[in-house]
Amino acid sequence: MSVGLTISGVSKRYGNNQVLSGINLEVQPGEFFSLVGPSGCGKTTLLRCVAGFVRPDAGEIVCDGQRLDPLPPHQRNLGMVFQNYALFPHLSVFDNVAYGLRARKAPAALIRERVERALEMVHLAHRARSTPGMLSGGEQQRVATARALAIEPRLLLMDEPLSNLDAKLRVEMREEIRRVQKQMGITTLYVTHDQEEALALSDRIAVMSAGHLEQVGNPLDIYRQPATRFVAGFIGQMNFLPGRVEAAEPAGTRVRLGEGGPVLLAQPGPWEAGQAVTLAVRPEHLALAPGANSLPGRVEEIVFLGAVTRLRVVTAAGPLTVEVGADEAADLKPGQEVTLGCAPGECAVFGEG
Numbered sequence: 248m249s250v251g252l253t254i255s256g257v258s259k260r261y262g263n264n265q266v267l268s269g270i271n272l273e274v275q276p277g278e279f280f281s282l283v284g285p286s287g288c289g290k291t292t293l294l295r296c297v298a299g300f301v302r303p304d305a306g307e308i309v310c311d312g313q314r315l316d317p318l319p320p321h322q323r324n325l326g327m328v329f330q331n332y333a334l335f336p337h338l339s340v341f342d343n344v345a346y347g348l349r350a351r352k353a354p355a356a357l358i359r360e361r362v363e364r365a366l367e368m369v370h371l372a373h374r375a376r377s378t379p380g381m382l383s384g385g386e387q388q389r390v391a392t393a394r395a396l397a398i399e400p401r402l403l404l405m406d407e408p409l410s411n412l413d414a415k416l417r418v419e420m421r422e423e424i425r426r427v428q429k430q431m432g433i434t435t436l437y438v439t440h441d442q443e444e445a446l447a448l449s450d451r452i453a454v455m456s457a458g459h460l461e462q463v464g465n466p467l468d469i470y471r472q473p474a475t476r477f478v479a480g481f482i483g484q485m486n487f488l489p490g491r492v493e494a495a496e497p498a499g500t501r502v503r504l505g506e507g508g509p510v511l512l513a514q515p516g517p518w519e520a521g522q523a524v525t526l527a528v529r530p531e532h533l534a535l536a537p538g539a540n541s542l543p544g545r546v547e548e549i550v551f552l553g554a555v556t557r558l559r560v561v562t563a564a565g566p567l568t569v570e571v572g573a574d575e576a577a578d579l580k581p582g583q584e585v586t587l588g589c590a591p592g593e594c595a596v597f598g599e600g
Contacts, residue, residue, distance in 0.1 A: 249276035250311035257306030268458045283445040284455035326395030330407040334379040341375040347398040365393035403435040476597040504564035511540040513594035530570040538588025
């Protein structure tokens with residue numbers, strides 16, 4: 248049966264560096280929950296606090312009604328998949344997966360049953376006698392996952408497990424991880440700096456910055472309704488244009504871009520006339536046609552990416568990145584004049600600072 252995880256007021260400082268500042272999180276039973284953010288934001292430190300490798304200075308970590316933070320790692324019954332997999336090169340795949348069970352002095356028959364089941368789950372039963380050096384990077388990652396699952400942990404913790412793989416294999420392995428997690432129904436806490444990976448894998452995401460939680464939500468909400476400018480810029484691509492509020496109305500916020508530039512209608516918000524703000528719009532929400540908001544510009548760069556074409560368009564408000572279908576951009580040439588359109592609901596507004 249899956250269990251949940253509650254993190255309450257967890258803080259950690261190293262010298263003058265406040266790595267975690269009063270983190271509060273609730274991970275639901277069976278949930279795939281990702282911690283995402285740039286290097287140094289505290290996501291791995293938080294994961295290691297849950298695992299027991301780092302002791303928090305304050306706060307509580309509770310799993311299935313039991314406080315974990317006073318317990319040493321080996322008494323927490325958690326499965327951990329490390330960034331470098333931490334496989335024993337001299338042991339077979341079978342013995343690597345069996346390691347945690349043998350450390351717990353499990354009976355031989357139970358060890359064999361659990362190891363075989365874990366290897367079947369990650370499609371590696373046929374490599375049981377191989378050593379890690381005989382495996383590909385993706386296979387090594389699956390061995391590390393099988394080892395974590397064989398002990399039947401309460402929680403599965405994964406620290407950037409795909410960062411050492413090439414781009415194509417990363418996509419394949421994230422699908423594999425999600426399949427296994429859903430099959431077992433195990434509550435999973437996953438750390439990554441790759442926002443696309445987090446969006447593809449997660450039931451919910453916590454975006455972290457400088458030891459704080461910027462936003463917690465499901466992938467669609469995080470992407471479509473970023474709560475802060477940081478989240479808007481970190482998750483996916485975003486165009487940011489400085490402006491000033493002309494009027495704040497129930498129907499939306501009118502923002503003048505630049506000095507004497509165009510006025511665009513954006514999402515409503517708690518803004519006041521004259522306030523300096525930043526207007527944000529994603530590349531795929533800009534169209535090569537006039538809309539409720541129209542912005543003339545000149546094509547400066549065209550990059551073909553297969554299904555989509557990425558354009559750099561210079562406007563009076565500043566340069567914009569635009570993504571359109573490859574067919575729509577087939578006849579475009581650098582230097583060509585275009586008019587961009589975007590719906591008011593796709594334009595977000597953030598305060599300065």
